[in-house]
Structures are given as C-alpha cells and as structure tokens.
Amino acid sequence: MLLAVLLTGIPCCSVAPARATTGTGGAVMPEVIAPSTGGIGYGEPGTRSLVVGPAVLLGKRVSVRGTMPLAAHRRVILQRLDKRRGWRSVASTRVRSSEHFLFKWSPDRSGLVSLRAVVAPEPRRAHARSRGRAAAIDRATRRAAPVLAVTVYRPALATFYGPGFFGRQTACGQLLTPDLQGVAHRHLPCGTLVRIMYRGRETTVPVVDRGPFNGDYDWDLTQATADSLGFQTGGIGYAPVTPAPAPAPA
Numbered sequence: 313m314l315l316a317v318l319l320t321g322i323p324c325c326s327v328a329p330a331r332a333t334t335g336t337g338g339a340v341m342p343e344v345i346a347p348s349t350g351g352i353g354y355g356e357p358g359t360r361s362l363v364v365g366p367a368v369l370l371g372k373r374v375s376v377r378g379t380m381p382l383a384a385h386r387r388v389i390l391q392r393l394d395k396r397r398g399w400r401s402v403a404s405t406r407v408r409s410s411e412h413f414l415f416k417w418s419p420d421r422s423g424l425v426s427l428r429a430v431v432a433p434e435p436r437r438a439h440a441r442s443r444g445r446a447a448a449i450d451r452a453t454r455r456a457a458p459v460l461a462v463t464v465y466r467p468a469l470a471t472f473y474g475p476g477f478f479g480r481q482t483a484c485g486q487l488l489t490p491d492l493q494g495v496a497h498r499h500l501p502c503g504t505l506v507r508i509m510y511r512g513r514e515t516t517v518p519v520v521d522r523g524p525f526n527g528d529y530d531w532d533l534t535q536a537t538a539d540s541l542g543f544q545t546g547g548i549g550y551a552p553v554t555p556a557p558a559p560a561p562a
Contacts, residue, residue, distance in 0.1 A: 363376070363377045369467075370422050375416065385408075388432060390402050425464055473533075492536055496532035503519060
C-alpha cells in the first residue's frame with residue numbers, strides 16, 4: 313500500500329456532483345469531475361451575488377465576496393445554516409460604495425455548508441422613517457439572498473488497497489474486485505457517500521469496507537477509486553462526507 317495525505321471534510325461553491333456511469337463490475341463507477349470555481353453572478357450590476365473559492369479548508373481564513381445593491385456603506389452579515397438553530401452569523405463587513413463586499417471567514421466545521429449574506433438591521437438611533445425604509449429593504453434582501461453551497465475539507469491520512477485482497481468479501485458484504493469503487497472507514501455506516509478531491513480531481517464513492525487498521529490513517533481507498541483519482545504516489549487532496557442511508561440487508 314502506498315501512503316498519501318488527503319484532506320477530508322467536503323467543495324465549495326457550486327461544485328458539480330459526481331455523475332455515475334455503469335462500470336464493469338462491483339459497483340457503479342463514478343465519472344471524475346473537476347471542481348467548479350464559479351459563483352452566483354458576481355460583479356453583474358444590480359444583482360445579488362456571493363462567491364467563494366473552490367477549496368475551503370477547515371480553520372483557514374478564506375475570502376467570500378459578493379455584491380449587495382442598494383446597500384452601499386451598510387453592514388452585511390455572513391450567515392451559515394445550522395440544521396437545528398437556523399441561520400447563524402459567522403462574519404460581518406461593510407458594503408463598499410461600489411456595492412461590493414468582502415468577508416474573511418474561518419470555517420469551524422467540515423462538510424457541506426450553506427452560506428448567505430444579508431443586510432444588518434439599522435441601528436435604533438437611526439431616524440424612524442429611515443429605519444422603516446431600511447427594514448423594508450432588509451426584508452426584501454433576505455427573501456432574495458442567494459444561498460451558496462460550500463464544501464469544507466479537513467486534512468487526513470489515507471492509504472489504498474486491492475492487490476492481494478481481490479476476491480474477498482468486504483465487511484459491507486460486497487466482493488472486492490479491481491472495479492469496485494469505494495472507501496474503507498472504521499466507523500461510518502456502509503453506504504455512506506464520501507466525496508474525494510485529489511489534486512483537482514473529484515469523485516463520490518460509498519463506504520464499502522472497514523479499515524484502515526493502522527491508527528495513523530483515516531481512509532483506505534479501493535484500487536479502482538485510487539486509479540480514478542490518479543492516487544498513485546501520494547500528495548495533498550480533499551474529500552467530503554455526506555450521510556446516506558445504509559443499504560438494506562440482503
């Protein structure tokens with residue numbers, strides 16, 4: 313087994329999901345897709361927008377840019393969606409006279425994160441008429457706020473395996489073949505989908521086995537997964553984990 317360093321966690325802005333094509337055995341073989349660097353209409357006059365780079369790392373400060381019409385010099389808030397508590401504020405800045413803004417954000421969790429930017433409420437000391445007009449604008453901007461899906465990754469060690477194990481049954485009940493796409497993990501349920509980005513290439517595969525059993529490593533890629541990513545000599549990469557139902561028992 314060759315060793316490598318992966319960054320695990322999940323892409324950022326507008327990353328296309330892996331598309332599946334029929335393989336020759338074992339499991340469905342995903343088509344590797346390069347990560348997207350796009351945003352939502354950044355820089356177009358009179359439009360709301362929110363943009364962040366394609367690889368966001370856990371705990372590292374990243375730039376989140378956008379435009380906010382009718383909000384020059386107003387304070388804007390970057391919010392992250394929490395499944396239990398709703399939208400939570402994670403950063404703030406002011407809109408420039410050009411109606412552009414720039415946040416510096418440090419992700420505090422890995423995985424798929426939803427972000428939006430909204431105008432902060434007018435301070436209480438503002439004139440009542442001014443506050444009323446601003447409140448109407450604020451309500452409209454919140455309803456129209458574009459939501460950006462961001463994948464946040466964290467570093468992890470990984471290996472890959474295959475030769476010498478082909479023909480055996482995995483811990484998830486599948487036959488390990490040279491074509492089986494998947495990863496081994498010690499705890500994630502069988503069938504959990506894991507998106508992996510390695511040197512700019514990306515794929516999504518299920519958990520199909522248990523391992524690695526060396527405490528220093530977090531993931532074992534099957535030979536087919538390693539080959540699809542060009543994971544041969546080791547290096548830096550990225551990966552997300554998306555919960556998925558475990559397959560029904562046979």
